[in-house]
Structure formats: C-alpha cells, structure tokens
Amino acid sequence: MCKHCELFGTTAAADKPFVKRGVQLGTHPTRKLLSHSNSKYHKFSVERYTLAKSSINVYRQLQIKDAHKKASNRSALKKIFKCLDFVIKQKWAVTENAEKFIKFVANIGVVDLQAFLSSSSVTYLSSSSITEMVMCLSDYLEREVLTDLSGKEFSLLADESSDISNRSQMSVMIRCGSADGIESVRTFFMGFVQLEKGTAECITNSLETFLLGKNINVANIRFSGFDGCNTMSGVQKGVQRRVQHVSPFSVYINCRNHRLALCLAHLIKRFPLLQDVDTTLLSLWKLFEFSPQKLAVFKHIQAVYGKDPLTITRAAATRWLSHLQASARFISRYVCILDTLDAIYAEKREPEIRGIRQNVTDKNIVATVLLLCDILKPVNMLSLYLQEENVNFTSLPERVKVTIDSLTSLVAIYRRYSGNLVNSETEFAKCDQLFLEIDDRTALERRMRQNNLDLTPDAFLEETGIPLVYELVQEIEDAFNHGDPVLNAFGFFNPQNLPENVSDLPEYGNASIQRLVAFYGSPKTDIFNGHTTNVPALMNPVQLETELKSVKVQLYMLSVIDFKIFEMLMYTLHSQV
Template sequence: MLNRTFGNKQRKLNGKWLMEKKWLRYSKSKDAVYCVNCCLFGGNDGREKTFTSGTSDWKNLSSLLKRHESETCHINASSRAESYLDIQSGKCESINKKLSESSRITVNNNRHILKRIIEIIVLCAKQNIPLRGHTAENSNFDVILTAFAKNDEILSDHLASAHYNAKYTSPDIQNELIGICAEHVKEKITSACRNCPFYAIIVDEATDKSTKEQLSLCVRYVDDNCCVNEEFLGFVECPSIKGTDLCANILSFLQEVDLDILKIRAQCYDGASNMSGKYRGVQALVRERSPHANYVHCKAHCLNLALVHSSNIPCVRTMMSTVQDISFMFDYSAKRLNAFCKELSQDTAARAEMEQRTKLRTLCETRWSSRADALATFKNAFSVVLHALETLQEDGDDKAGQYLGGILRFDFIIALIVAEHLLSSTVALTNLLQKEDNDLLHAVEETKVVVQLLRNERNDADVWDALYDKASNIAAEFDIQPSRPRRAARQNHRANPDVHTVSDYWKVTLFYVFLDHLVQEIESHILSNQDRFAALYLLPKRLHQLQVEMLPAIYAAYAPDIDHTFESFNNEVARWKVRWNIAENRPVRLQETLQKTNKDLYPCIYNILAVLLTMPPTSASCERSFSAIKRIKNYLRSTMRTERMSSLAILHIHKDMDVDISKIINTFASKKGRKLDFF
C-alpha cells in the first residue's frame, strides 16, 4: 500500500480495517478502497458516493467508514449481497426459483384437475354411461366428479373455489374433450393403417333413433405381424343415400383421416343397388378413383339372402308368420305370458329342453340364420304353447283360438321341423363369417362344407325318415293325423306331385325343394368366383392343383402389388412348390401361410397372400357399430348430434384401447387460450 502525506505525517491504509469490514475492498491500481456491496448491489438513488467511486483519504477513513455503514443505501445493498451469497451457497432459493416453483405447482394442479375430468369422461364413454341428466347437478358426470372430489383435495378445492367459466365441466368442454379423445384413438388406428402397403374399406348405412341416415366406415388391414385388424373409424351423417353422395362422403372421410385412396384393395358392402350398382353404385364410383379396389359382396348378407329366398315356400312362409305372431302375442301381453309361464312350470320336460328360458324368441327380420334358434325354442315348447293357447281360448281370447287352429295342422308341424333342421345347418357358418380374423378363402371353403353336407343329407334317406318321424310323433301326441293336400289332376297353383304316401309328398314338395333352393342360392351368392380367388392355389395344401396356365391370370390380378417381372414371379412359384414339397408341416389357413412366408425370399407370393387376407369377407364390423348406435343414441338421447355420437362410439367400441391423457391435455391446452395454465 502506498504512503500518503497528510500535513507533516505519512499515512497509509490500515489492514485491520479490511479484516473488520467484510464489505471493504482495496484496489492496488487505484490505491483506493471501495464498498463491494454498494458497487455490485447498490442502486442509483444513494447519496453516498464515497465508496462507490473509491476513496484514499486515509486520514479521515475511520469517520467515513462509520458514516457509510449507517447509510440506508449501504444497508440495502448489504442485505442484497447477503441474500445473493445465501442463494449461491444453497442456503435459500432465489425469487425467480420461488416464482417458477409456484408456477410449476399451479400447472401441475391444473393438469391434475383436468386429468380427473378426462378420466371420468373416458370412463363414461367406454362404459356407455350418459354424461348428462335432466339437470346439471344430477347428471352422471357431476355425481361421479363429486365422488372423486371427496378423496381428492386439489379437485375438491377447484370445484369449490374456481370461477364458473374456469371449472372445465360445462357441456361444451365435455364435447370438446370427447372429440379430442376420439381423435386420439382414431389417429392410433389410421397411423397403423398408413404403415401398411394396402387396406380395405367396409361401409354400411343405417338409420339412427332420430331418423338420420348414418354411414359407418371401418378399415381392414394386415399389420407387420400378419395379424388381421378390422377397426371402426366413425359415423358420417348422409342427407342423401344416392350412390354419388355416399361415395363422396366415403372419399371425403378417407381424406380427412389421411388415408391414401390408391391403397384400397377391396371394398365390402351389402347388395343394395346404391352400393353394388355396376355403373352408378358406390363400388363403381370408388373404382374410378382407385382402380384396384375390388368389390366384395358381404358374404353374411349373401347367406341371409339365400335363406330368405329359399324360405319362400308357401307352407314355410305361413309357418314362420304363425310362429312370429304367437311369439309377439306372448311377449307383449302380461296376461298371456303368465299363462305361458304357468304351463311351462308344470312341464318338466319342456323346461329342460328350453334351457332355462321362460319366453319364446321372436323371429329376427334381418338375421334369418338366428331364426333357427327361435324355431328350435318354439319346437321344444310346442306342448306348452298349445296348452297355454287352450287356456286363453277357454278364457275368451278369440285370437288364441285362431292361433291354436293354425298350429294344430300337420303341414305346420312338418314345416317347423324341416325349416328348423335346415336353418340350423347354417348357424355355424354364420358365426364364422362374422369373425374379424376370418378371410375370404376360409369362408368359401366352409361354405362348400355346408353345401356338401346338405347334398349328403338329400341323398341320405335316413335323414328324411328321422325328420318325418319326429314330426309324426309330435302330431300323434295331439291326435293330429299326418296328411297331405288333396291331389287334383289339373292343379297348377300348388305342388301336385304324383306320389303315393304322405311322407313322399312332403319329402318332394318341402324337403327337396327347400334344400335344393338353399344350395342353389348359396352357390350363386357366396361361391361366385373372382379372378383373385385363383391365388388360393398358392396355399401349400392346394399347390398340387396349381397349373402353369393359371400363373398369368394370378399375376395379372395382383400386378399392381408385384414389383417383379412375370419371369421372376414364375421362378418364385417354382421355388415355393419345392419348399412345401419337402416341408413336413404345411399350414392350412391363409393367415398361417402368410406368417410362415419370408418376405425377402418370396416377395411376390407374400404380397399376393397379404392382399387376399386384407379382403374382408363380410361387413359384420359395421353391423356391430350399428348395435353401438342403439345403445348410445337411444330414445332418451335422441337429440345427440352425429359428431358427439361418432366420438362416443369410437371410445365405446375401442374400449380396450388406452387413451394417453397427458397427450389429450396437451392437445386441449394448445387448441386455444385457456383460463388456466397447463404448460
């Protein structure tokens, strides 16, 4: 430290002051002392500038130090310096950190509140629980939310203190969150579908409770694991059901979900003219935009049409009408149902055959294969029905007397036995066709099994004898004689074969006619061939039937999905034959074959089999979505808009699919400015 002359004396800085005053700093270059606290943390409003600009007045330094320590600006600066040192050493948190922590806690609480609200909405949607009620206070949503709040302090405080427009429980917010959740699920499905080289569309239309035409759209695709996926994507309201309008709605929907129309390889609809029309039907219009989208007539509808047409025999038609009327009579009258239940309780044998059922089953107007169960129930409860009708007739019920006369006829009994037997042979096929993982080839093969079974029964005399004996035994129990209509030489308006026995008459006019018509209808509707079906000979169990002449047709049918020349395809088929000739275990189903096919070694065959597996055999997935409509949009919720109904249906149908609530909150918060902070 340099000496300074003050009068006749030499003065210099006393080092003791630096030890006592922690805030004092000495600058060797300036030969002056400074207040580090005031220099770094002092404001501009302080009047004392001595120690901010530096001083070397060693003579008066003692008094200057005392005066500076008492200054307000020095005290404030020292306090700020002390706080800074405490923050740096970790003894306390900074203001920014405290503010940031407070903001983080607020955001976490807000997200927790919205998470609870979304969880309740998703729960209600998946379980088809209506969210609203006659009043907001008594709605299912508010009641469940209040129950959740009892064990959730954060949610409880929010419901009690939040502003009315920041509670996020209003119907508009519910609809918005339902839509976001549905879009989240739909994006999962469409994302998986976009990753596939091709897919199929399944479309059907139906009328909802408010008499609005709803178009159900599903997609079918095969993922990387060779698993078949049939997924529902939503409903579209259709003011018009013309083919052009329906096609426009379908293509617009596919564009909205970002699915490439050119990747469509199959389209499955029912046989209505607006869907299947050759020129102006939906299938023709879609093929104009996507040429490789082959039309598949729903095989379940085809089977149903076969049953409808084959059941048009007069005695069968009359029998079914009588069964339906009697079933309705017991179903919609408490008095008549009580009479039926009373007779059933006294008939142990009938009660055992009905398998604990207490009512007759009505005949479904659309699903004719289900009529087999209804006819079987009626047959097993025949004695109960007859005695119940007798009791009601004695009680003055004239309609019961009319129905009693209708069933106490041999033509009714024999028609009931034959129709129930033949319809029951198609039940297993109907159930198979409705499975999502089914494929066209397997459906056709099983249909051929049913056809062959029916033909075998036609040629087996024992089958008819057993049916006739069963009808004769039921008739004998009620003193009904087996009979046939009177034969006339010039009769042209009903069956009039030249047979000698009652059994032969019903065998020729009922059993043969019904069975032959059913086989013919099944063959014409379900077993109709397509160019793509020729690829079934690539299956290992059919390779021995594959002819060289078939290869050009197979190659041409699948050319858009084969990136190799015909010569390469021919060589690949040759290697394919050798592979399965030396293999011990050969797959039977199309899906099993695809799973055992190496995509790199057999790229052409892999794509052909994948396209075949992608083609849907039925539109049962759309029919299942219509069942969801009946549950969601019932008579109590008939004013629901299509957008909300479609979103609820997506969440309800895909209830096994998880919803990422964190992503839902992020999407909800980023759509527009919110009253609460979620980021």
C-alpha cells in the same frame, strides 16, 4: 414519530401519537418510549415489518400451491381418461357406466382419485364432461390411426343403415397391414357418413369426400367390401364400379354373409309356407313381448310342467338365419304354448289368440318349423364362420362344400328312415308326436274341415321338405361358386392347397401365379362415363413372378417342417404314455 407504526400500522389510528403526530419526550423520554413500544399497536406494526423483511414471496407461494394442485388434478384426470378408455374398449355404454366405474376404481384404493372426487367441487363426471372427454379420446386415437394409414394400401368396408331418427348414413371401416408387427392386419372404424340420397353416385361421392377429408388417398384402395344390393354391387353403375374407376386395382368382395341370408330369403318366392312360418313365429313373439300378463301365464305353465321359464325368441324378418333359435324354442315349448293360448282364449275370447292358435296347430307350419331346425344348423355354422374377424376366404369353398354335404346327407337320412323317422335322430323325428298332439287338441268337426287332415311326416317331406332342401342347396351353390378370378388366385397362398408330393410342386399354382402377375404387373386403364383413369403397374411382372414361384417352395418347406414337428411331438407323447 415511530417509523414502524407510521409505515406498517393500520388506518384505524387516525390521530395516535408516534403515528400521525410527533411527541415531545420532555423530562421522561424513557417512560414514554417504553409505553409506546409495549403498546399493542406498536407490536402489531413491528410484526408486519418483520414479515415484510422475510424472504417469503407470497406470489411465489401461490404459484407453488397452484402447481401442486394442477399436478394433482392432472393425475386424477389421467386416471379418469384411462377408466374411460377401458370402458370404451370393453364396448360398454359410456354414459351409463363411466361414472359408476370411475367411482369403483377410486374406492378400491386409488388415493389421489378418491381425494379428487371427494374434495373437488368439479369432478368431471357429468354426462357433458364425459362426452367431451370421449371426443378428446376419439380425436387423439383418430390422429394415431390416420398417421398409421398415411400412404398405405387398404381395404374399404362400408354398409348403409338408418339411425334412430331415420336418417340414412353409412358406416365406414378400413383394414390394412400393421407396421409394428404385433398384428398382421388391423381394422379401424373411421366413422359415419351422412347420405343425402341412396343413389350409387351420391354414396360414392360421400365416401370420397369423407376419405379425402381425413387425408386418405382413395387411389390406394385394393379391396372393397359392400352388401349385395344393386346400388352397392352393380357392375355397370354401382358403388363398387365407381370405386374401381377411382382405383383400378381395387377388387370387389360381396358380403358373403349377406349373400347367405339372401339364399333363404329367395326360397320364400317358391315356398310361401316359409312366409306363414315367419308370420306365426313373429306374431307369437309379439303376443308375449308386449303383454306382461300373458307372459306371466306362459311362464307359470312352463313351471307347472317342471321346465325353466323361457321367453319366445324373436325371428328377424330380414335375417332368416335367426330363425334357428326361434324355431328350436318354439318346438321345445310347443305344448306349453298351446296350453297358454287355450288359457288366455278361454278367459278373454280374443280373435287374435284364436288366429295364432289356428296357425300353431297347422301341421304344415309345424312340420316346416321342424325342418328349419334341421337345415338351419349347418347353414348357421357357415354363417358363424363368415362372421369371424379374420376369415380366410381361400378356405370358403371347402366350408361351403361341407354345408352342402350336410344338407344332402340330411335328405339321405330322411329317405333312409322313411316310415320310421322316430329313429332318425333329427329334429324332424318329433313330427309324429307333435301331429298327435295337434289331433288331440283339435275338435273333430274342425279336423274334417282342414285340408291337411291326412298329412303325414313322410308325405310332407316328399312334397315340400326335400324339394326345399334341394332348392336351398342350389341357391348356396349359385351364390358361392362364382368368385372373382383374382380372389380365387389368392388360394395359391393357402398351405392346405399344397400338393402332397414334392414332384407335383413345380406345376402347383402356375395358373394362379399368371393371373396375379397379369393383374398386378400390368398398367390399368378404366373408362367410366367418358372419364379415363390411367395408372401404372403396381409391381414389376418379372420380379413378381420370380418371387411367387419362390414363395410356393418356402410354403412347402414350412408345411413339411411343421408336419415333422407334429410327428415328433406325437412320438414323444406316445413314448411317455
């Protein structure tokens, strides 16, 4: 028997000699042994025997190969996660751009990512895989945020809206100080809260449950910011009142931009002409937005006049600050709009087109649009300031004063150039030209029937325009001149409010210091619906007063040093020139 063939042979040899049965060597043993050793079967068995004796471990080789493949896949997945993180931070649509961006990165020389995408049957680029990876990133980042927020005092920002399925929900954001010193204040988006009802009680309970579920102590709320509706800002039973009961040291800040938008919205009740303007601008936008054929006619007529083909800008009905761009676009393409309406009406005779054209040629409406182009410019500047990420609300009264001064100076310009508005360098200066255009395009019998036949730009300003500006100024003053005393006291920290003379420094900000000491240095008791909340003082009043008085000296020293450095730089620059 041949042990190599017996132990390492194949099962195909059912009755081979030396394998399954013994062989008698007889008189020629050497010849038989050589014949068997040179056979293919014996050589195959010896080869298997040799491999079996080697030090190569097949299981270990498989493990090494799997480990190498895992490392390669993990390296590729890390790059995919980094690409997703970049797409998210750029605020791009993830589901639409992620796959394209990842393939782009792979094709610019990232070898391992390119090899992974080309060789692997699973590339993790499907919408479900990308969504799952985004959720993993969300969980990871949320854990970091919640760790950073643990035990910190913070500001709560919340706003209610409806999603695409018309479900009521609230977006929640938190602002707090940074411990790493890289950013002084950081803003975190915490998520959406689904609301069963729109009542103040339901909203407050949903907010508390949401924050407690993330292990955030609601008693650490120091400032809360909501919109101006009664449900959120009500002082008796609104959300801000209920939050103040949970955290008596919280100070409510009404959304200033929302308050500014309401100033213009309130004017509609006293000036119905504003509603007519809004209806005209919106109907004109719908006319071209939902009809490519009519939009093509409008663009063709603009090209005939040698102007860039532009579309009508939408004026949001609930956001009157968007009317500046819509009004400016209406005036800049007024003649083209009239020609377009005439061409479309001559072809189809649609009553809708006739009604829109009648409104567009109404002198009161056109004059109001011109007036909005002037008065909304300073108002929009204030709005853009309020939309900045880091707004210094202690400087807000100064910004409001600049806006009010701009509006009142606009009235002075109108009256100074009365009878000669063409030279006033305002948008309303175009009123005479547009009125002549309206008269040229309006039939005599129709002009005789219109009530505004004798309307002039000066008459419109005296009857409607100037009273509207004064009403807007009064609305802005009422909306912004009444702030929380504690918030106003923080203006003490604004270096721009420091006195010019050092002799006035001891008396500077004493009232604000006392206000802050009284608020943060005394315990609070709050009673709401029969429930009482008692909290101790946040700070020692004596120590707080001492530190605040020393702070104003330091602020003054820093301002003086900065001014002297500025003087030195200007002197150096002047000497070099």
